[in-house]
Amino acid sequence: MDSIAYVNGSFVPLSEAKVSVLDRGFLFADGIYEVAAVLDGKLIDNASHLARLERSVGEIALKLPETVARIIEIQKELITRNKLVSGLVYLQVTRGADTGRDFAFPKSGVKSSLVMFVSEKEIVDAPSAKTGVGVITVPDIRWERRDIKSVALLAQVLAKQAAAEAGAAEAWMLEDGFVTEGGSSSAFILTQDDVIVTRQNSNAILPGCTRKAVVALAEERQLRVEERPFTVAEAVAAKEAFITSASVFVQPVVTIDGKTVGTGKPGPMATRLREIYVDFAKATAS
Structure with a gap:
């Protein structure tokens, strides 16, 4: 059964989750990621992971496309939609898709990209x-x-x-x-x-x-x-x-x-x- 992912404002089947080939994460690895564990359908030590996310994006002058509060809402919505009991929530923020392949940051009009998905994993009883x-x-x-x-x-x-x-x-x-x-x-x-x-x-x-x-x-x-x-x-x-x-x-x-x-x-x-x-x-x- 296809799981549900989140891509820039939309919840979609993982098999249909796509970003542009011009996305700077794809072209330059210009992005940050985080992985939080899930036990009993709840996020583990998530505040620490999101604090690190904020620090990492700050170090490369990358603006989050959503507030941290909204990111938490999306994480929990993904857990609910996927009925995830034990596993991981992955999130990735990139500088978004520009009109071409220029090394320098986009000057304007490009919004950073946010992608999230989940995976099942037995952690406690591994x-x-x-x-x-x-x-x-x-x-x-x-x-x-x-x-x-x-x-x-x-x-x-x-x-x-x-x-x-x-x-x-x-x-x-x-x-x-x-x-x-x-x-x-x-x-x-x-x-x-x-x-x-x-x-x-x-x-x-x-x-x-x-x-x-x-x-x-x-x-x-x-x-x-x-x-x-x-x-x-x-x-x-x-x-x-x-x-x-x-x-x-x-x-x-x-x-x-x-x-x-x-x-x-x-x-x-x-x-x-x-x-x-x-x-x-x-x-x-x-």
Whole structure:
């Protein structure tokens, strides 16, 4: 059955959802996107995602075509129309379709474009949360403004393809010998002395919304958190490793480049943080 999407003011079957070939998102990757999780038909940590959306569009001088309040209404309408219980709501804002292919911003008369659609996904009871996943490492070949959630994702596509070909679920990207982040996730380790380590926010990584919530939830429980870079060698020698994102919540990492992390099974810290985050998600869903 065809799902319902939203394209610039209209709800349409996904198979009929279209934008112009002159759309600057298509021609230049001149756009921003966000993905929010849905549990029990409700949005998870959505305010954080929309705050990041506002920050990202502001960084590239891109005006939202709708108010944030209206965007929330559309998100919820899509959930209702698609009877979505568990999954994701994707939204993308581009600078719109100009009359030609000019690198500079359109001077006037071009309205930014807003597209949204949903996808079903079992997040809470995902089998990989019980078994853990493998990651590989690849060079980080992205631009220097990774804090902007740009639709320009070719580097991440290549990283995730390399992971898929290696039978892994994710790729951790490396710069100057240190892990920056995953292709679509934030990277964490638990040291042998029980310190949770994740790279600090900067232009080098995307400020993950789930990462932010997990760090806050850990600190609330008096768990030790250190925000700094870490190496692959440190990760392999760690007690545990895990990733976070809106699409997986907290997911244990049990191998890195084929090397076993910890016991090779999901560890107690990642398991506990996942349970804590799921409780938070359900309690604050809207």
